[in-house]
Each structure stands twice: as C-alpha cells, then as structure tokens.
Amino acid sequence: MTVPDYDVAIVGAGIAAARSPRSSLLMPVSFSLTATSRARVVAQINTLPVLTELARRSVAAYTAIPNGFDNVGCLEVVRGADGKNWIQDRVAVARERKLEHSVLTTKEAQSLAPAFVHDDATGAIYYPNDGTANAKTHYRLGQTYTITTSDDAHTARRVVVATGVWAGQLCPCLASRAVAFAHPYAFANRHAPRTRMAPFARFPDAVMYVRDHGDRIGIGSYNHDPVVVRTAATKVLPTAYTPFQPQFTHTMDDAIRLLPPSTAATFAGRVDAQPAELTMLAAGNVPYGFTGVFTITPDGLPLVGRINLGMYAAIGAGSHAAGSMRVLADLIVADIRGEDAPEADEWLRAALDPCRFHPMADVECESHAVDKYKDIWNKKDQAKVLAAL
Known part of the structure; x- marks a missing residue:
C-alpha cells in the first residue's frame, strides 16, 4: 500500500x-x-x-x-436625515456585541480621515x-x-x-x-505615505467604501446590479483582479463624487484597465479601475x-x-x-x-x-x- x-x-x-x-x-x-x-x-x-x-x-x-x-x-460615515438613525442603531448593535466604539461629529471624523469625509457628512461612528x-x-x-x-x-x-x-x-x-461576483474598484494616483494611515471608511447609504493603501487611495462600490461570474468564466482567470467592466463606470463615478473634492481629483483621468495594462498600471502613478472577483x-x-x-x-x-x-x-x-x-x-x-x-x-x-x-x-x-x- x-x-x-x-x-x-x-x-x-x-x-x-x-x-x-x-x-x-x-x-x-x-x-x-x-x-x-x-x-x-x-x-x-x-x-x-x-x-x-x-x-x-x-x-x-x-x-x-x-x-x-x-x-x-474603521469609520462608518453617514449623510442625510437618516444618518442619525443609522448611528443610533449601530451603537445599539455595538453595545450588544461589546465592541468598542465612539460617535463622532463630522469635524471629528474629518480629523481622522480628511481625505475620505466630505463636508456634507452628518456624522460618523468609529470602531478603533x-x-x-x-x-x-x-x-x-x-x-x-x-x-x-x-x-x-x-x-x-x-x-x-x-x-x-x-x-x-x-x-x-x-x-x-x-457564487462568484464582479466588483468594481479603483486606485487614485500615488501620494507620499502619511505618518499614520487613515481608518478605512464605509458609507452605508451609498454602499461604498474607501481606504488608504499607504501610497494611494482605493475605493470600491456595491451600488450596482449584481454581476454573477460563472464557473466557466473563472476557469480562464489567472487572477481575481480582472479588466474593468464598462458597465461599472457610472457606479465608480458616483462613488468618487462622494469624496472631498481634493480627494476626488486624485482619481481624475482614471484609466479603465484592460488585460495587458493591469501590471503596468499597478506599478505606475496613473489612476485606474479594475474588476475584482470574490465569492458570496x-x-x-x-x-x-x-x-x-x-x-x-x-x-x-x-x-x-x-x-x-x-x-x-x-x-x-x-x-x-x-x-x-x-x-x-x-x-x-x-x-x-x-x-x-x-x-x-x-x-x-x-x-x-x-x-x-x-x-x-x-x-x-x-x-x-x-x-x-
């Protein structure tokens, strides 16, 4: 044997x-x-x-x-009249789960992540x-x-x-x-590394999030119709980072507009990555978008x-x-x-x-x-x- x-x-x-x-x-x-x-x-x-x-x-x-x-x-940033209700509900959940948290004003949230929090935010909750x-x-x-x-x-x-x-x-x-799903994501142009990385921020009403990757900002959004990637399609994928799909263009544009103007500007001239460009764009300084694939x-x-x-x-x-x-x-x-x-x-x-x-x-x-x-x-x-x- x-x-x-x-x-x-x-x-x-x-x-x-x-x-x-x-x-x-x-x-x-x-x-x-x-x-x-x-x-x-x-x-x-x-x-x-x-x-x-x-x-x-x-x-x-x-x-x-x-x-x-x-x-x-982690910051959860809220906007509009319903924002306070969201924070109140999340505080209740955080207490029940015994998770450390604090409720922040817009200015306090901006002090933690100035590149992520627009002036139109109505508050935030922070999980340190x-x-x-x-x-x-x-x-x-x-x-x-x-x-x-x-x-x-x-x-x-x-x-x-x-x-x-x-x-x-x-x-x-x-x-x-x-089930595999396609998910749009974009990187801004590079910036000098900060002394301390900003918290990642989620925007519950817009179903988008933004984070600091160290030398560039990244943003992703779920605010679109789900796109299932079939098993037959995943078989030919060498990686889960795939070319940007044009159907996500408006989704990403809408998400970027929620950021402070100075941050949104770092995504200007965004290139929608094609197969031969992904490696080059990742190593360069040009803002670019791609489509990630993950399972749910x-x-x-x-x-x-x-x-x-x-x-x-x-x-x-x-x-x-x-x-x-x-x-x-x-x-x-x-x-x-x-x-x-x-x-x-x-x-x-x-x-x-x-x-x-x-x-x-x-x-x-x-x-x-x-x-x-x-x-x-x-x-x-x-x-x-x-x-x-």
Whole structure:
C-alpha cells in the first residue's frame, strides 16, 4: 500500500491557506492559479453573530503576528436625515456585541480621515479596534511546504479546497454554494505615505467604501446590479483582479463624487484597465479601475468545514480567514486523531458547514447569494437584531 506524501494538502494560495497553523500536518499548496490576496479590511461589527465572532478571532490572530495587522480603525460615515438613525442603531448593535466604539461629529471624523469625509457628512461612528490584515505576512509565516501541481503530482490523506472563486472548478458541488461576483474598484494616483494611515471608511447609504493603501487611495462600490461570474468564466482567470467592466463606470463615478473634492481629483483621468495594462498600471502613478472577483454564499457566511471524508472547504472567509481557519484546523486535527472536535465551537461549525445548503436547488442558492450581494453589509438583519434587544 502506497503511503500518501502528506497528511493534509491545502489547495490555494490566499489568506485562508496562509492562516492555517504552521506544522508538518498543514501545508499550503501552490496551485496553478496566481495568489490574489491583498491586505484585507477587518470590521468586527456585523449583525450576523457568526461573522462578528470570526472577526474577533481573526483580529486576535493577526495581531499576534509581527506586522500582521494595521490597527487603523474603521469609520462608518453617514449623510442625510437618516444618518442619525443609522448611528443610533449601530451603537445599539455595538453595545450588544461589546465592541468598542465612539460617535463622532463630522469635524471629528474629518480629523481622522480628511481625505475620505466630505463636508456634507452628518456624522460618523468609529470602531478603533478594526484594521487591515497583511495577507503577504500571513502567507510567508504560514508556509511550510509547496507543491506545484503543474509540475508534479503529490498525494495527501486530506485536502482542503481554499481556492476562492475557483472553488466550483475543483469541486462542482460548491459551484452554486460559492457564487462568484464582479466588483468594481479603483486606485487614485500615488501620494507620499502619511505618518499614520487613515481608518478605512464605509458609507452605508451609498454602499461604498474607501481606504488608504499607504501610497494611494482605493475605493470600491456595491451600488450596482449584481454581476454573477460563472464557473466557466473563472476557469480562464489567472487572477481575481480582472479588466474593468464598462458597465461599472457610472457606479465608480458616483462613488468618487462622494469624496472631498481634493480627494476626488486624485482619481481624475482614471484609466479603465484592460488585460495587458493591469501590471503596468499597478506599478505606475496613473489612476485606474479594475474588476475584482470574490465569492458570496446564500447566507453570507463562509463555507468552512468537512465536505466528505477527507475533503474540506475554506471558501469565502476573506477578512475572517484567521478565525475560520482556527475552527477548521481544530476539526481536521480531531479527525486525524479520531476524536470529537471542540464542543464549544459546535455552533460555529454548524453555521459554516459547507453542506448546509443541501438539498437546496442550485438556482435557489444563486438567488439567495444575489440577495446577499445586494445587502452586502447585512442591513436587513440589523432590524432583527435591534428588535431582539
């Protein structure tokens, strides 16, 4: 009988694979797809308790790694007459979740992020313990062995599929459970690095966000009709950063107009990136837009856990990767030892179970995922949380 090369092989080179515990049992695999992880924003407030818990654990894990977490904080900026109601509701949720927060005036918010907060803002709420996770640092520290599947074939007793938007390519059963969506994003021209990076800012009414990447500002928007990227299309993608789609032009223009005029001006002359230009534009000083691709599940939670005997998934974890992979690692170690996984995390394993949508029809799964994209920050669930307080 042939002995497998490895106990566990992790297929994928993103932040989820990188945050697997460093040991001889868990091994990141260099798949034939290009790694796509950038620094992820981590916001701990969420109306879904599972995501709040995973974010808490992720922040704790990232903070323990040297240079693994930038504690820049998160601003939620409001505008218009309904802004005060939003802040009041978020304060109630933050208190219930025991998250540190403070309500700011427009001027106070501008003092933290002058490049992001326009004079027409009516206030903000600030979460000082949020920040950005440095995915490259996590990948370097998490790596023990590398297998390049295009060069050779290796065997493993257990496999973790952590390939993000390519999940359906390797595991067809996940195709309708991990639905890929196109998402527009743009970079401004470069600026001199600031002494302290600004908090990332979210604008709930406009469903857009903006953040400081160190030497340039980035902006993204969900304020558009959802665009599903089919499995057949993801098969030919070498990376999750793809050319800008013209249908998002007005979406990005509207988002940029919400920024202070001096900041909006740094996006002037924005180039809509084409395939041959992405690498050149990323290295240059010209403002440019591109289309990112990421996954959403029917209930907005990651797919993390056992698919079948010896096969596991870690899909859609994103900024919750560290917390999610701790849950998965405990499950895998328990399986290897023939023991029960920690009882305290049973509620998380049930919520993240990759098989939880069976036998929901594929078309129904996709429909729910589309609804989740439309409500990306779970505003509808906020009313339920507030009603229960």
